[in-house]
Amino acid sequence: MTSTDSALTPFLSLSRDDLILWLKDVGVPAYRGNQIWSWVHQNCASSFDEMSNLPQELRDRLKSSFTLFQMEPLKHQKAKDNTEKLLLRLRDGEEIECVLMRETNRRTICISTQVGCAMGCTFCASGLLGLNRNLAKAEILEQIYRLDRLLKADERLTNIVVMGIGEPLANLKELLPALSTVHAEEGMNLGVRRVTISTVGLPGKIEELADTGLPYNLAISLHAPNDSLRTEIVPVNKNIGVEKLLAAADLYFEKTGRRVSYEYILLGSINDRPVHAQQLAALMKGRNAHVNLIPMNDVAELPFHSPSAPRTKEFERLLKEAGVNATVRKRKGADIDAACGQLRLNEQKQKADGAQIVTLKT
Numbered sequence: 001m002t003s004t005d006s007a008l009t010p011f012l013s014l015s016r017d018d019l020i021l022w023l024k025d026v027g028v029p030a031y032r033g034n035q036i037w038s039w040v041h042q043n044c045a046s047s048f049d050e051m052s053n054l055p056q057e058l059r060d061r062l063k064s065s066f067t068l069f070q071m072e073p074l075k076h077q078k079a080k081d082n083t084e085k086l087l088l089r090l091r092d093g094e095e096i097e098c099v100l101m102r103e104t105n106r107r108t109i110c111i112s113t114q115v116g117c118a119m120g121c122t123f124c125a126s127g128l129l130g131l132n133r134n135l136a137k138a139e140i141l142e143q144i145y146r147l148d149r150l151l152k153a154d155e156r157l158t159n160i161v162v163m164g165i166g167e168p169l170a171n172l173k174e175l176l177p178a179l180s181t182v183h184a185e186e187g188m189n190l191g192v193r194r195v196t197i198s199t200v201g202l203p204g205k206i207e208e209l210a211d212t213g214l215p216y217n218l219a220i221s222l223h224a225p226n227d228s229l230r231t232e233i234v235p236v237n238k239n240i241g242v243e244k245l246l247a248a249a250d251l252y253f254e255k256t257g258r259r260v261s262y263e264y265i266l267l268g269s270i271n272d273r274p275v276h277a278q279q280l281a282a283l284m285k286g287r288n289a290h291v292n293l294i295p296m297n298d299v300a301e302l303p304f305h306s307p308s309a310p311r312t313k314e315f316e317r318l319l320k321e322a323g324v325n326a327t328v329r330k331r332k333g334a335d336i337d338a339a340c341g342q343l344r345l346n347e348q349k350q351k352a353d354g355a356q357i358v359t360l361k362t
Contacts, residue, residue: 011040011066012138012145016186022065028058034186040068041187044149071142083332084150090115090139094132096165098143100150101332108159109147113140113175114166119200120235121221123267125299126165134171140178148188157190163198163219169205176212192216198263200236203248210255218252219261219292220245224271225279233270246283253288260287265294266315268307277315281322291319291326 014022020033035053039045046069048054048062074095075087082102089095099110117124118131143164148157160182162168168175179195182188196217199206209216222242224230230237237245249260264280266272284291293316296306307315312328319326 008067008070009065010070010136010138010142011062011068012070012141013136014066026061028061032058036062037186040145041181041184044145046149069142069146070138071146073146079332081332084147086143086146088143088146096135096139096143098147098164099332100147102155106158107151107155108161109144109157110161110164111140111143111147112164112166113162113168113171117166118170119167121200121223122233122235123223123265123296123302123304125302128302131166134174135166137174137178137181140175141181144178144182144188157188159194159196160190161196161198161219163196167200167202168197169199169202169209172205172208193258196261200234201240201245201248202236203240203244206248206252210252213256215256215258217258217261218249218256219263220249221265222262222280223265225276225283229271229276233267242283246287249289250287259290261290261292263292263294265296266307266312267296268305268311270304272307272311272315274314274318277318278322281319281324284319284324285322289325291324293319293326293328295328295331297331 016033016037019037020030023030023033032054036051039051045051048059048066048068051059051062054062070091071088073086074089075085077085077087079085084100085097086099087095087097094115096112096115098112101108101110112135114134115132116129117127120127144160151157160179162175175197179192182190182195183192192214193216196219197209198219198221200221206218206220209218221234222230222245223234224232224237225242227237227242230242252258253260262284264271280291293312295312296304298305316326316328
């Protein structure tokens, strides 16, 4: 990204009204706003030059006023299962990552909402470097549009999961406007029910999300069936507690009618024993809920490992026997930096190692 680009306004930060006002200020008819908006939000334009039904003078004016995409792709990884992962550098030099996952009838993207994470989950690469800042609406939207533009002509985006780097509910102020643009008929026209928002479990924010009246799929990162163990691996639980978290989830279901999912990452010899399955089943009893079991993605910097396949199957069997809806999530992108935040972490490590080498040489 050039210094000139960094001084331009991110186009994705604009609302339709903002765009119409800008057109008025530069003496361009308002109907051009619909054309521009359609190119960006529906027709997958990657530059203003592609907008062939606009006068060249207007395209030049747009280029001198806005940057369509403000992030710089640093890495683009492709896995054998056709999963694709992007590492993107932001204007201020920070980095985030996002993922495109392909299944038979689904094309799902996973996006980030923060640079780093403050939740401190001990098994997660995203938070090892701490929290730097929230992402802006335009930065969230750009991830969606960059991934959407990786799809082939016969593919269509079907689902969005907000499960990348960061705690989404800690950045609702920017996330909800970004998603609103995606849902709009004049945008991607992707339904609210096609979006899953993940959270480590912030009861007040869960209630805030419920109060919007939008029936998003809510996925709560539970990861432990009791307070002592959950506080050990999800430190923010110390100030929340499983009981309060489940009460907020029940309220969300009551207000939206959407079944809540519980994410449970299986850490070998930590939370994957039969007693843990039994305790988890007791928590889920009487709740319209679904448990996603996620075998740990091994990360060299973390002292955890995935349980064996038989142990994972046994955990799932015990839940189902107790009447709990449970599924073992299929690993995607296993031959690339698959764990959330791992690609960013590796990039930061390489930079640190490079800086150390330079220092030693001097």
